Structure formats: C-alpha cells, structure tokens
Ligand SMILES: [Zn+2]
C-alpha cells in the first residue's frame with residue numbers, strides 16, 4: 389500500500405465524487421491518505437473527511453497565501469484544532485514568493501509562529517516553499533533560516549516535517565535533509581521539461597523522500613490539464629523508480645515507511 393502524503397480532497401472539485409475518488413485510489417493500491425487543511429475554513433472539512441474514512445488523516449495549517457490572517461487568536465484556535473487524535477501535522481505552512489498574497493515579512497513571521505505552535509504540540513510540519521521565479525532561491529534561503537532558528541524547549545524534539553512539492557536546488561535539498569526533513573515528490577517529476585527537478589531528486593536518498601499527488605493540482609503528464617486524484621500516485625512512484633534505478637516496490641515500501649514514521653500513522 390502506498391501512502392498519499394498530500395491531497396486537498398475537501399476541495400469543491402471533489403464534491404460530486406469524493407468517495408469514488410478515494411475508492412479508485414484504494415483500488416490502485418493507495419492508502420492511507422493525508423488530507424491537508426490549508427486554511428482555517430478547511431480544517432473542519434478535513435477533520436470531517438478523516439472521521440468518515442478510517443484511512444484518512446488530516447492536518448491543519450495556514451498556507452502562506454493567508455499569512456495575513458495569522459494572529460494570536462488564530463494560533464489559539466489552531467492549537468485547539470490540532471489536538472484532534474487524527475490530526476497528524478501542522479500544515480501546510482511556508483513561504484510563497486510567487487503569489488506574494490501577503491507581504492514577505494508577514495509570511496516569515498507567520499511561518500515562525502506556526503512552527504512554534506507545531507513544536508509546542510509536538511506535531512510534524514508540512515512545508516510549502518515557492519520561489520518568485522524558478523531561478524531564484526530567496527524563499528528557500530529564508531525557509532532554511534527560519535527552520536534553523538526554531539526554538540525547541542529542552543523536553544521537546546526538533547520539529548520534523550516534509551518540504552512538500554519541493555522544487556529547489558540540490559544544496560537546499562541536502563540542507564533540509566540534514567535538518568531531518570523529508571522531501572515531497574509529485575507528478576512534475578513526469579513532465580518533459582522537469583530535468584532539473586529529476587536531477588535534484590536523484591541526489592536525495594530514498595530514505596528522505598515521500599510521495600504525494602497534491603490533488604486536485606499537478607496531474608501527471610498523462611493527465612495534464614485535468615483534475616488530479618490520488619489514484620495517480622503509482623505514476624509518480626514509477627517515475628521515481630526509473631530515476632533511482634530501483635524496483636517500483638522498493639520505492640513504494642521505503643517512501644511509505646518514511647511517511648508512516650513522519651506522521652506516526
Ligand atoms: Zn503547497
């Protein structure tokens with residue numbers, strides 16, 4: 389069974405066939421699922437999905453698009469929500485210098501506050517990091533600086549997590565791994581123009597990779613332009629197996645074990 393570590397199945401695009409989408413994924417060998425609550429209005433939906441499907445877990449976070457809305461009251465409500473037994477992480481949280489929906493200093497402050505909340509709750513984090521342009525590295529640099537500056541109480545562990553849909557540089561991937569973070573791999577791996585991404589992923593040991601579809605976004609090459617769904621996760625595993633030169637089953641078992649360790653599921 390392949391663990392799907394990142395999906396947005398509460399999205400309205402799945403309103404008509406959500407249960408069928410989950411059933412199709414299971415038939416493709418994909419289960420369990422991590423449902424990402426990327427902003428406060430999504431938390432209840434993600435939690436409800438996990439309560440109606442025993443193989444769905446959920447996360448609560450504030451995507452950097454919504455960093456403007458992160459204040460003390462929001463952090464209190466987040467702390468309460470993530471106490472739910474099936475809430476396995478804080479996320480997604482991070483930096484998005486592509487959309488810049490909130491000013492960058494606001495994004496950095498929100499990320500630091502949300503990381504601190506995760507440390508207090510002893511939950512891993514799901515990180516989102518997007519540059520203004522593929523050639524830039526400011527968002528990755530800032531992310532790394534903030535991760536390094538997280539204060540950890542003496543009785544707590546350093547926060548673990550995953551840099552989801554990571555498309556950064558090789559040195560940055562190595563730094564994230566050295567800090568104990570996983571790298572999340574998605575279907576852009578299957579895109580003809582993604583040579584740099586494939587080269588970066590080739591340098592990361594399988595023990596630091598997890599698989600994700602980010603549904604309904606980022607469909608594999610065979611489904612470009614359509615809605616993505618978790619049943620496409622094996623296509624990502626196949627692409628990764630090609631890059632690593634290892635059997636498909638090795639990719640699925642190692643990455644799924646990584647995901648289970650990370651999210652404690
Ligand atoms: Zn994201």
Ligand SMILES: [Zn+2]
Pocket residue numbers: 394396424426480602
């Ligand atoms: Zn996402």
